[in-house]
Amino acid sequence: MDLFSTMKHSLFILLIVSLPFWLGAQNSYFPMQCEGEIPSDFLESTSTKIDKDNHTKNKKELGISRKEIKDFNAINNYYVDLLLKGGQIVFGTDMNDYVNKVGGLVIDNFDGIERDDIHFYIVKSSSVNAFTTENGIIFINVGLIAQLENEAQLAYVIAHELVHYKYHHAINTYTRKTTRSSSSITRNKKTVDALEYSREQEFLADSIGFVDAFMKLDYDFNQVLNLFDVLLYSNLPFDEIEFRSDFFNDTNYVVDADYMLGKVDLISNPDEYDDTYLTHPNIKRRRNRMIDLVTNFESKKKDKFIINEDIFKELQKQARFEMSNLYIIDFEYAKAFYNSYLLLRKYPDNKYLNKTITYSLYALAQLKLNDKLGKSVTHYSRVEGNSQRVNYFFIEAKTKDVGFLALKRLWKYKQQFPADKYMSDLLDDITYNLIDEYHFKVGHFYSPLHQRVEGDSISKEDEFKELSKTEYEDLSKYDKIRYDKKYEKYFGSDHNQSSSVFKTENYRYILSTETTDDDFKKYYSSIYNKVEKKKAVEEILESVVTEANVTVTIRETSDTLNIDKMILVNPVYYYVKRGEFKINNFEEKETQISESFVHVAKAGGIDVTLVDVLDIRRNNVAKFNDIAFMNSWLVELENVTTSYGNSIMIPWQTNYLYKIMDKYDMRYISSYGVLDEKGFINPIQKYMNVIGAALFFPASPYFIANIFRGNNTVEHLFYCVDLKTNKIVYYNREQIEGKSNKDFIDLLNYNVINDLNKL
Numbered sequence: 001m002d003l004f005s006t007m008k009h010s011l012f013i014l015l016i017v018s019l020p021f022w023l024g025a026q027n028s029y030f031p032m033q034c035e036g037e038i039p040s041d042f043l044e045s046t047s048t049k050i051d052k053d054n055h056t057k058n059k060k061e062l063g064i065s066r067k068e069i070k071d072f073n074a075i076n077n078y079y080v081d082l083l084l085k086g087g088q089i090v091f092g093t094d095m096n097d098y099v100n101k102v103g104g105l106v107i108d109n110f111d112g113i114e115r116d117d118i119h120f121y122i123v124k125s126s127s128v129n130a131f132t133t134e135n136g137i138i139f140i141n142v143g144l145i146a147q148l149e150n151e152a153q154l155a156y157v158i159a160h161e162l163v164h165y166k167y168h169h170a171i172n173t174y175t176r177k178t179t180r181s182s183s184s185i186t187r188n189k190k191t192v193d194a195l196e197y198s199r200e201q202e203f204l205a206d207s208i209g210f211v212d213a214f215m216k217l218d219y220d221f222n223q224v225l226n227l228f229d230v231l232l233y234s235n236l237p238f239d240e241i242e243f244r245s246d247f248f249n250d251t252n253y254v255v256d257a258d259y260m261l262g263k264v265d266l267i268s269n270p271d272e273y274d275d276t277y278l279t280h281p282n283i284k285r286r287r288n289r290m291i292d293l294v295t296n297f298e299s300k301k302k303d304k305f306i307i308n309e310d311i312f313k314e315l316q317k318q319a320r321f322e323m324s325n326l327y328i329i330d331f332e333y334a335k336a337f338y339n340s341y342l343l344l345r346k347y348p349d350n351k352y353l354n355k356t357i358t359y360s361l362y363a364l365a366q367l368k369l370n371d372k373l374g375k376s377v378t379h380y381s382r383v384e385g386n387s388q389r390v391n392y393f394f395i396e397a398k399t400k401d402v403g404f405l406a407l408k409r410l411w412k413y414k415q416q417f418p419a420d421k422y423m424s425d426l427l428d429d430i431t432y433n434l435i436d437e438y439h440f441k442v443g444h445f446y447s448p449l450h451q452r453v454e455g456d457s458i459s460k461e462d463e464f465k466e467l468s469k470t471e472y473e474d475l476s477k478y479d480k481i482r483y484d485k486k487y488e489k490y491f492g493s494d495h496n497q498s499s500s501v502f503k504t505e506n507y508r509y510i511l512s513t514e515t516t517d518d519d520f521k522k523y524y525s526s527i528y529n530k531v532e533k534k535k536a537v538e539e540i541l542e543s544v545v546t547e548a549n550v551t552v553t554i555r556e557t558s559d560t561l562n563i564d565k566m567i568l569v570n571p572v573y574y575y576v577k578r579g580e581f582k583i584n585n586f587e588e589k590e591t592q593i594s595e596s597f598v599h600v601a602k603a604g605g606i607d608v609t610l611v612d613v614l615d616i617r618r619n620n621v622a623k624f625n626d627i628a629f630m631n632s633w634l635v636e637l638e639n640v641t642t643s644y645g646n647s648i649m650i651p652w653q654t655n656y657l658y659k660i661m662d663k664y665d666m667r668y669i670s671s672y673g674v675l676d677e678k679g680f681i682n683p684i685q686k687y688m689n690v691i692g693a694a695l696f697f698p699a700s701p702y703f704i705a706n707i708f709r710g711n712n713t714v715e716h717l718f719y720c721v722d723l724k725t726n727k728i729v730y731y732n733r734e735q736i737e738g739k740s741n742k743d744f745i746d747l748l749n750y751n752v753i754n755d756l757n758k759l
Contacts, residue, residue, distance in 0.1 A: 029352035031325045031656070032124060032142070032318075033625045036092030038618050041119060041137065042084050045587055045614075049077040049135075064175050072134070072174050074583045080133050083123075085570075085613040087628030089139070090122040092621070095315050099140055099158075101307050102151060106158045109216040112166055120158075126326040126335075128234035130157050132164040134171050142326065146238055146319035149476065150304035151312050152219035153227045159209035167208075169201045198279040206286055207293055218301040221294050228287040229478050232271050236385055237335070238320055239342050240267075240480040241473050243389040247341065248405055252448045252512035256401070261392040267384045267481050324356040328363070328652045329636055331643070334377045336360040338390045345473075354416075355423065358409045359652055362426050365406035366649040368399040369433055375643055403434045404510040411514055411523075422655040429650055431527045441528060442521050448512045561729060561759040565607040566668035566720060567661075568597060569630045573740075576677045587614060589740070593674050596745045597752075604753035609664060626660050633657050634671050637721060641728060650726045661723050668720055668729075675715035676740040712739050716748040720756065730756060 053073040083089060090096065099120045107115050117136045123129075126143040133139075138161045140154075148154055164170065176194040210224060245255035271283040280286075305312060320343060327336035340357035347353055367373045373394065380391040394402065410427040417423065434440065467475075467483065475483065514520040573589040575582045594610055601608040616624050633653040640651055661667070713735055720730040732752055738744050 027347075027349050027351055029318075029321045029350065032090050032093060032095075032122070032322055034089075034091050034093070034621050034628070036621065038616060038621055038624055039091055039119065040618075041121075041135075042089075042091075042613075042624070043616065043618060046077050046081045046583070047585070047587060049081070050074050050583070053077065053135075064171070068175055069171075072171050075581075076134055076170070076174070078583045078586075080135060080137065083139075084121075087631040088124045090124060093122065094311075095122050095145065095318065096120065098307065098311055098315055099154070102155050103138070103158045105217065105306065106155050106162065106213050110159070110162055110166075110213040113162060118162070118165065124322070124326060126323055126330060126332070128231070130161055132161040132170065134165075134168065136165055138162075138165070142319045142322050143234075145316060146323050147230050147234055148316070149226065149230065149478075150223060151307055151309070152223035152304045153230065154312075155217065155219055155306075156209065156214050156224050156227055159213040160205045161209075162213065163205040163208045164201070167201075167204070169205070173198055173201070195276070195279060199281045202280050202286070203289060206290055210290070210293060215297055218303045218306060219299070220302040220304055221297060221299040222302075223304060224290055224294055225287060226478075228271075228283050228290070232269050232283045233267070233477065233481065235269070236267065236477065237338055237342060237387050238323070239477050240386050240484075241342055241345065242386050243338065243341060243393070250513060252446075253509040255393075256397070259393050259397040259401070261380065261389045264386055264388045265384045266484055269384070321352065324353065324360075325652075328356060328359060329632065331363075331376050331639065333360045333363045333367070334390050334394055335387070337364070337394075338387050341390075351417065354413065355655075358406075358413050358423070359426065359655075361402070361406045361409055362430055363649055363652075364394050365399075365403045365430060366433070367644070368394070368402050369437060370644065370648050372644050372648065398507065400434075400438065401507045401510065403430065403437075404507055406430050407434060408510055408514060411520060422650075422658060425654075426650055428527065431524065432531060435528050435531045439531075442515050442524050444508065445511045445515045446508045448516060561668075561722065563606060563668050563720065563756050563759060565609070565666060566670050567609050567611055567630070567664055567666045568594070568670050568672055569634060570612055570627065570671075571597065571610075572673040574673070574675045576675065578679060589674075589676075590614065592742065593672070593740075593745055596742065597672060597749045600746055600749040601753050604750070604757060606753060606756060609666065611664075626663070629653065629656055629660055630669065634669070634721070637726070637728070638671075638719075647727055654723070654726055657723065667723055669723060670718065670720040673717045674740060674745065675717075677713050677715065679711045679713070711737065713737050714740050714744065714748070716745075716752075718752050730759060 123141045125141040129141045324340045337360035571594045715735040722729045
C-alpha cells in the first residue's frame, strides 16, 4: 500500500542538543546513508521470517485458510526483504530518530499496539508516500518529509498507517486480489470490488486513525484537513517561486526571450477525479468525510509540534536537499534542476546544490543533443505553476544554447573545485560531444559585449494590493496557491509573472567571457584536437574499408580491458514454476550460484570480490552502505543504457562510486542473475513421450515422468561495467534448456569467463 494505503521528552533533549544543524553550519551535503548498527530486520534471512510467520499467524483471527496465509507470508516477506536489502532504505539517522519519536508518541495512545510491534524506516524515494506491511514495518518516504508542513501532519500519517497494521489490511487485500475465476466478467467484477474494498480501507484508516489515536494527542485537529492539501498538491515542487532567466544571464549573454514562458498556468489540481479504478478515494471524498468527523470535536490544544519544531524544520530541509539527488537518480532532471534552483536561493554557496543543478543541466543538454528529451521532461502543457517555466525553457531552447550553457557552468565549477574528478569528466564529455556535433573552435564565439541587461515588470492594479516578490516568496506553497487563485478571480491572470524583454543575443555569446581566459582556450583546443584526430582516423579507415571491402571495428580507446579482477554485486536467483513465481530456498540457491561464479572465475585467472547483502553483519554498516550505492548505481546505469544508449551520459551516482571503487581497488563491477523456469510440456512433446513409453516399455518410467515434468529452462544473465568509461563492456544473456544444477551453472559461468578473457 502507498500513502494512506498501506525517550520521553527528557531523553529527547539530548537529541536536540546534539543534532548537527548541518544546513546552517556547512556548505555541502552528502546523500543519506545508514548509520549505527544494522537492525535485525535486515539481517534475518527471508526463509527464517517466513517460517516464523507461518507459526504465529492465526488463521481463525484472519479468517482465511492456512494455504492463503503461507502464500502471503512467502510473497510478503520476499518483497519486503527485497526492499530492505536493495539499498533504498535508511536506518539510524536523525530523521529516523525523529520519526521514531513521533511514532512512539502515537503508538502510546493507540490501544492494542505496543512500541516493539512497529519499526519505522525512511525510504529514499521522491514519491509523497508512506506504507505499511503486515510485519509491522512502516516506511516513510523522503518525499513525504519534504512536503509535510508540520509534525502534526506526520503524526496523523503514522496514526493512519497503524490502522492498516492493526486490522491486517495488507493480507486482506492480498486475499481478495488473488481470488480467481474462470469467467472474465466475474474476474473484472472482482477487480472492481477489490478496488472498492481498498478504498473503504482508506476511509477506515482515515477515521479510525483520527479517533483511536490522533485526537488523544495535543495536536491541532485542523492539520488533519490541511494534510489533504499536501496530498492534492504533492505532484508539485515544495515551493512556488518564479524561474528567472537571470540564472543563465551574464554581461555578455542574455537568454532569448522566446525561451521564457510569459504566463504560467494557474495551479488547479482538481480534487474530484474519477477513482473507480484507483486503490484510493479521490481527495474530495476523503476530505469531506474527515470534515464531518473532525468538526465534531474541538482540539484541546492547537499544537502543530509536540516533539520539537526546530528539528522538524531541519529534517524537512534535509529531505528537500535529498530530493535533488533522488530526482536525478529517477531521470527527472527538470524536477531536479528546479528543486536545486529553489534551494540555491537560500543556500547559494552550497557545493552539493551547485553540483546537482549543474549535473541536471548537463544531463538535459545530453538528452537534447541525442533527441531524447521527451523521455525525461514532461511537456509544459501538462505542467502547472512555476515549474512550467523550467520545462518550457528546456523544450523550447535550442540545443546549442542548452549545451554551451552546460559547458559554461561545468567550467565554472571546475575553476571552483579543480580536484573534483567526476565533474571534470562531465566537462570533458559535454565539450567533446558539442565539438563533435557542431565543430566549433574557440574563435567561433563572439567577443565580450559587456551589455546591460534589463527587464520590465507588470503594471500594478490600484484596486488590488499585490504582494512584492519578497512578500510572495515568503509565503508557504499552499498560501501561494491560494493567493494565485484570488488574483485569478479578480484579474483573470497570474500575478508577479513579469514578461522578460531582455535583449536577445546569439548562443555564440554564451562563452564570450570564457574565451578571454587562456586556460579555457587551451582546454577547449585540446578537446577540439581530440575530436579532429578521431575524425581523421575514421576518414582514413572509411577509405580503406571501401577499397578493401572489409569490416573494421574502431575502438574509442587503445586500452585493452585486461579484466583480472572485478566486484560482483548481489547475485540473484529466481524460480518460476508454470508461470508463477516461487520462493523455494532462493537464498541457498543464490549462495550456490555465487560460489560457482567465484570458483570458475578464479580458475580462469579472474579474481572476483563478492559483495553480497547476505554476508552483512550487524556492525558492518559501512559495507552495507557500499552495497547500497553499488546496487543503486547499477540500476541507474542499466536504466540509462536501456532508455538512452550506452554512452549518452555519465551516471550521476558515479560521483559517489569513485571512492568506493578506490576502497576496493577495482575498475570493473558486474551484476549476475539466474532465472530457473519450469513450464508446461507442449502437446507435441507430450505425444512423443506417450509414443516412447509404448514403443520402449523398459524405459516407460522415463517417458511417463517427462509427460508430467514439463520443460526446464535456465536464463543466465551477466554484464560487466568499466568504471573508467562508465560503459557496459560485456553483456551476456542466454536461455538454455536444462536444470540449474551445479554442473550446468558451472558451464554457463565458464562460458562467461572465457569471453571476458578474450576482451
